[in-house]
Amino acid sequence: MNNFFFRACILLGAFIQAHHSFSSPNFIVILVDDYGWSSLSTSMDKRQPEAKSDYYKTPNMNALIEMGMRFSNGYAASPVCAPSRYSLQFGKTPARIGITRGLGPNNAEHDQVGIPQLLKRIDPSYRTAHLGKWHIDADPSQYGYDLHDGVTKNKPGGFALGNHKRQWEGYAEKDPKRIESLTDRATNFMRESSLQKRPFFLQLSHYAVHSDIVFNATSFENTSRRPIGVLHLNSGYAAMIKDLDDSIGVFLESFESLGLSDNTYIFFTSDNGGMPVLPQQVNLGTPYVRGLNTPLLRGKWDLTEGGIRVPFAVTGPGVMKNSQSDTPVVSYDVLPTIFELASGSVRGLPEGLDGGSLRDLIEGRSKVVERPSEYLVFHYPHYNRVGMNEPHSSIRGGNMKLIRFPVSKRELLFDLSNDPGERNNLAVKQKDLVDELDSELTKYLLSVDAERPEEVFNWHTTGKSGEIRTRFFQRYEGE
Incomplete structure (x- = not known):
């Protein structure tokens, strides 16, 4: 009887495992x-x-x-x-x-x-x-x-x-x-x-x-x-x-x-x-x-x-x-x-x-993703001459996106709902929102002990710390 019970348990376990695997x-x-x-x-x-x-x-x-x-x-x-x-x-x-x-x-x-x-x-x-x-x-x-x-x-x-x-x-x-x-x-x-x-x-x-x-x-x-x-x-x-x-x-x-x-x-x-x-x-x-x-x-x-x-x-x-x-x-x-x-x-x-x-x-039950933070944070604290060549970080909250450049102390703010091409910098017009997003960005980066912005150029770059080596910002001059 015990032997039969033992074999039955093995078969039941195998069935459950097979069913689980198949599904x-x-x-x-x-x-x-x-x-x-x-x-x-x-x-x-x-x-x-x-x-x-x-x-x-x-x-x-x-x-x-x-x-x-x-x-x-x-x-x-x-x-x-x-x-x-x-x-x-x-x-x-x-x-x-x-x-x-x-x-x-x-x-x-x-x-x-x-x-x-x-x-x-x-x-x-x-x-x-x-x-x-x-x-x-x-x-x-x-x-x-x-x-x-x-x-x-x-x-x-x-x-x-x-x-x-x-x-x-x-x-x-x-x-x-x-x-x-x-x-x-x-x-x-x-x-x-x-x-x-x-x-x-x-x-x-x-x-x-x-x-x-x-x-x-x-x-x-x-x-x-x-x-x-x-x-x-x-x-x-x-x-x-x-x-x-x-x-x-x-x-x-x-x-x-x-x-x-x-x-x-x-x-x-x-x-x-x-x-x-x-x-x-x-x-x-x-x-x-x-x-x-x-x-x-x-x-x-x-x-x-x-x-x-x-x-x-x-x-x-x-x-x-x-x-x-x-x-x-x-x-x-x-x-x-x-x-x-x-x-x-x-x-x-x-x-x-x-x-x-x-x-x-x-599955169509929600339009919201539940994450620990309501913001998306991106961090690239490096110089790179094939890119913008300055350390920068970004945060998106809702449709608004802030890009922060800590070396040159610049900030760009965009409303991606009507400006996905990031042509219109709203940082001057919406300073309160810049401050809010900047605070959330800083808080997150500190909470994960994120890598600090580089103080020297690297990867095929030379120059002095803090020197601006990009024409990227010219498009936003006067805003």
């Missing part, structure tokens, strides 16, 4: 690199149908976005790659984690809890994989990844820093940016998980469209035959985008053929905004008047909208197709969202997170 949702994060908000052939904001590429063709990324909800105010946590990747993985701002620099030394705290670890706490049968660019200075296995490529950065995707001609003139090769092989491995991982009837988490982190400009020769032939645009006009860059888009089409075909759509959520976004211009444009006169991320201002390396507002979409069961939310969301919301979708609750999340779950938002 647990799958999660896919597709993270593209340096992809601009207006570099799709669809607009991320239906209210601005013109805010799209006049040259690039992205039918498959468009289709992915239309499968679910697009976010017109989707943000990367940083204007550079590594900090955003930490942030997405751990649900915290780069300032809290201790990494705000894309290249070079950092003070990152690597004793973190990642998405795979949380999912395995909910259901130990989850299979987890990270494929592609990692750019975190700790092994992915530390955070629960079963399959991964190790501590990869830019080099595996082709990156000739210092070789200007190779980096920016473009060249053809097989499997450019490893786009095809990454897609093949990702689809194999989904197929194996489906055959094993195990839930999975897959992060597919493409090297495209970060420099070098690398493309498939046939794609370049295709884009070279098309008329170039006024905003976007580089055929090699367009070919690289075509390769990326084609691969996402292949991925979605496999996804659909496996019948995964009823129980899988897909998050699609970029690690930061697109390049502000390509070097070839610099000689055309006024590159930042109409940069690659137009109608947004500037791009990667800066906390202007062009540097941090990015494509952002979520698809999955319960998410209305081809819908749009104008609520601001940010990459550190991904972890708590996945946790709640998998567990049904936000109880059990690690302490000290900055992100909030998007579940009520994507």
Whole structure:
């Protein structure tokens, strides 16, 4: 009798585990690199149908976005790659984690809890994989990844820093940016998980469209035959985008053929905004008047909208197709969202997170994201001659955004609801609001012991502390 009872308990436990495994949702994060908000052939904001590429063709990324909800105010946590990747993985701002620099030394705290670890706490049968660019200075296995490529950065995707001609003139090769092989491995991982009837988490982190400009020769032939645009006009860059888009089409075909759509959520976004211009444009006169991320201002390396507002979409069961939310969301919301979708609750999340779950938002029950703070804070305390070349921080509250430059003691205030291009500085007219946002920004940065603004130039820069080396502010003179 006891033996029978023991066997029955084992069978019941196995049944419960199997049922749990089968019903647990799958999660896919597709993270593209340096992809601009207006570099799709669809607009991320239906209210601005013109805010799209006049040259690039992205039918498959468009289709992915239309499968679910697009976010017109989707943000990367940083204007550079590594900090955003930490942030997405751990649900915290780069300032809290201790990494705000894309290249070079950092003070990152690597004793973190990642998405795979949380999912395995909910259901130990989850299979987890990270494929592609990692750019975190700790092994992915530390955070629960079963399959991964190790501590990869830019080099595996082709990156000739210092070789200007190779980096920016473009060249053809097989499997450019490893786009095809990454897609093949990702689809194999989904197929194996489906055959094993195990839930999975897959992060597919493409090297495209970060420099070098690398493309498939046939794609370049295709884009070279098309008329170039006024905003976007580089055929090699367009070919690289075509390769990326084609691969996402292949991925979605496999996804659909496996019948995964009823129980899988897909998050699609970029690690930061697109390049502000390509070097070839610099000689055309006024590159930042109409940069690659137009109608947004500037791009990667800066906390202007062009540097941090990015494509952002979520698809999955319960998410209305081809819908749009104008609520601001940010990459550190991904972890708590996945946790709640998998567990049904936000109880059990690690302490000290900055992100909030998007579940009520994507399921249409709310237009608000519950985070520990009502503000979004961005922090880039570095000089960088390819950006604005001055440390700066930013805070968004509602539709209002403040950018603070502590070295030159300048402050810019914008109403993003009617000025997403950040053309009209309202700081003088709304001094009380500047003071309020400035106080909240200071309070947050102090609370997380954020890195202080640099006192010297770095990364290919020379000069004296505090010297202003940008013409950026000239556009606001007289306001």
